[in-house]
């Protein structure tokens with residue numbers, strides 16, 4: 001009986017540890033606000049291995065600027081999304097200066113952006129949680 005409860009405790013501990021160590025993705029949602037110049041702007045911070053926010057609601061047919069800042073040091077990252085049918089297409093490396101990605105979304109929908117970096121024999125940055133969504137709404 002004692003041995004059984006020890007095994008159960010060990011199993012529970014293992015689950016807890018693996019949950020803590022898992023690369024988890026939690027939604028951080030933001031709705032773009034249209035500025036006086038008619039442009040909707042959102043600032044995004046990119047780091048190992050996340051985009052913050054990672055769910056961005058955009059209005060359709062409104063010029064958009066995503067200002068992407070990389071956290072200092074650490075790994076190199078990029079931001080990539082290819083949805084030309086929706087007027088959204090970018091693939092740019094992030095440097096120490098903020099990067100401004102400009103486009104006008106023309107089709108409602110949910111589009112995934114990612115960091116496409118990957119080191120051989122290891123998980124890709126996307127697999128580690130470095131992805132997010134643009135939700136284009138009417």
Ligand SMILES: [Cu+2]
Nearest residue numbers: 077115117125
């Ligand atoms: Cu990356």
